[in-house]
Amino acid sequence: MALSGLDIYKLLPKKNCRECGFSTCLAFAMQLAKNAVALSKCPYLSDAAKTTLEEASLPAIRLVSLGSERVIRLGNETVLFRHEEKFHHPTAIGIIIEDSLSNYQIIEKLEKIHQAKFERVGETLELDLVAIKQTSSTERFLEVIGLVAQKTKLVIVLLSYQIEALSKATAQIATKKPLIYLEDKTCFEQVIKLALTYKTPLLVCGANLEEIAALSMLCKKNGLEDIVLCLSEGSLAKRLWYFTQMRRLALKKKERAFGYPVLAMIKQDDLYLQTLEAGVYIAKYASIVLLEDIELWQALSLLTLRQNIYTDPQKPLQVEPKIYPVSQPDEKSLVLVTTNFSLTYYTVLGEVEASKVPAYLLSVDTEGMSVLTAWAAEKFNPEKITSTLETLKVKELVRDKRLVIPGYVAVMSGELEERSGWQVIVGPKEASGIPAFLKNLSV
Numbered sequence: 362m363a364l365s366g367l368d369i370y371k372l373l374p375k376k377n378c379r380e381c382g383f384s385t386c387l388a389f390a391m392q393l394a395k396n397a398v399a400l401s402k403c404p405y406l407s408d409a410a411k412t413t414l415e416e417a418s419l420p421a422i423r424l425v426s427l428g429s430e431r432v433i434r435l436g437n438e439t440v441l442f443r444h445e446e447k448f449h450h451p452t453a454i455g456i457i458i459e460d461s462l463s464n465y466q467i468i469e470k471l472e473k474i475h476q477a478k479f480e481r482v483g484e485t486l487e488l489d490l491v492a493i494k495q496t497s498s499t500e501r502f503l504e505v506i507g508l509v510a511q512k513t514k515l516v517i518v519l520l521s522y523q524i525e526a527l528s529k530a531t532a533q534i535a536t537k538k539p540l541i542y543l544e545d546k547t548c549f550e551q552v553i554k555l556a557l558t559y560k561t562p563l564l565v566c567g568a569n570l571e572e573i574a575a576l577s578m579l580c581k582k583n584g585l586e587d588i589v590l591c592l593s594e595g596s597l598a599k600r601l602w603y604f605t606q607m608r609r610l611a612l613k614k615k616e617r618a619f620g621y622p623v624l625a626m627i628k629q630d631d632l633y634l635q636t637l638e639a640g641v642y643i644a645k646y647a648s649i650v651l652l653e654d655i656e657l658w659q660a661l662s663l664l665t666l667r668q669n670i671y672t673d674p675q676k677p678l679q680v681e682p683k684i685y686p687v688s689q690p691d692e693k694s695l696v697l698v699t700t701n702f703s704l705t706y707y708t709v710l711g712e713v714e715a716s717k718v719p720a721y722l723l724s725v726d727t728e729g730m731s732v733l734t735a736w737a738a739e740k741f742n743p744e745k746i747t748s749t750l751e752t753l754k755v756k757e758l759v760r761d762k763r764l765v766i767p768g769y770v771a772v773m774s775g776e777l778e779e780r781s782g783w784q785v786i787v788g789p790k791e792a793s794g795i796p797a798f799l800k801n802l803s804v
């Protein structure tokens with residue numbers, strides 16, 4: 362509910378009749394403001410008040426779902442800037458497949474998309490969408506849709522220039538809940554009916570804010586709410602400006618016409634510029650980014666950027682604080698200590714694995730802080746490390762009790778040795794130095 366309790370109270374009948382279960386209208390208004398009670402509990406609301414309050418209770422940017430086997434949720438964003446709260450639903454990234462390609466080329470492209478799968482800080486990063494673009498006959502368009510639907514579980518977008526072709530294509534894969542788009546604006550009302558018939562979201566493209574708003578409101582008037590907005594033309598700078606205005610209008614001015622997820626389609630031959638442009642849209646404020654093709658290095662860059670932007674800035678990614686065996690350690694192995702901040706932990710883990718030296722990795726609960734931050738905040742100090750060693754009974758795993766600490770906190774080595782009774786070895790400052798460091802120690 363975007364209105365305050367007092368704003369809501371002004372719209373209530375002020376009978377204080379208690380029929381809603383609250384002693385006063387004001388008490389009911391306060392609960393409504395917190396979304397803790399249903400509006401329907403008050404039977405005396407005027408139609409005008411009901412409409413205003415229902416509108417105000419809608420999210421500023423609608424949550425739209427695509428797909429069935431694999432589902433992508435878009436929108437429902439609440440802030441302009443990530444640090445104000447967080448961004449909720451990560452940008453879906455996909456590529457476009459034209460139906461003019463041969464079946465062999467299409468399968469090759471799909472294999473490339475499926476290969477773009479990476480593990481990073483404990484999460485699997487992968488692409489989400491494949492858009493099938495009609496450039497030839499209806500028969501070929503339908504044939505390619507059948508082939509793609511058979512070969513992938515990715516969410517499908519249908520881009521067509523003929524209403525007949527799009528109608529048949531939507532019917533063919535309606536159960537997969539694709540996002541559909543028709544280039545021909547003269548059939549816009551027909552395509553709205555098509556989306557309503559098959560309960561599938563519609564991509565609405567306009568050349569400017571006025572056109573997008575008019576088309577969006579036409580959808581709403583016809584009862585179609587699941588839409589995604591798109592700017593049909595424009596440079597990177599223009600799109601960035603438009604996307605920012607649309608987000609502002611939706612969140613700050615409560616302009617319903619712009620309260621939907623946004624899609625950006627990238628046409629750029631230079632791969633570096635293509636990646637840069639996609640990165641800009643991921644940051645501000647596209648819910649879907651479609652590229653004409655993607656190399657593995659581009660996918661890794663964009664998926665990593667997306668993961669960083671859509672991580673809750675107030676809740677760092679953390680791993681469970683415990684002792685992790687790496688490469689089958691035994692009682693002669695070293696114990697390396699680090700924090701439970703995912704990025705730190707997985708970076709250290711990767712380097713220990715790369716060294717091929719068996720070791721134990723001790724992750725200390727630093728509430729998700731990295732080494733120096735945790736040390737400055739007294740969450741990674743001799744007392745905390747000693748108590749973690751004791752709680753996890755680490756001395757039962759190794760004979761020599763040798764503990765490696767990060768080079769950045771070398772200053773704590775003396776006190777840690779005294780407190781814990783372990784031999785403390787100062788490791789490298791950067792994780793990249795770990796393989797050489799471990800190999801030298803084990804010689």
Ligand code: SF4
Nearest residue numbers: 377378379381386403
């Ligand atoms: S039912 Fe309506 S009028 Fe009665 S107390 Fe509750 S909010 Fe007020």
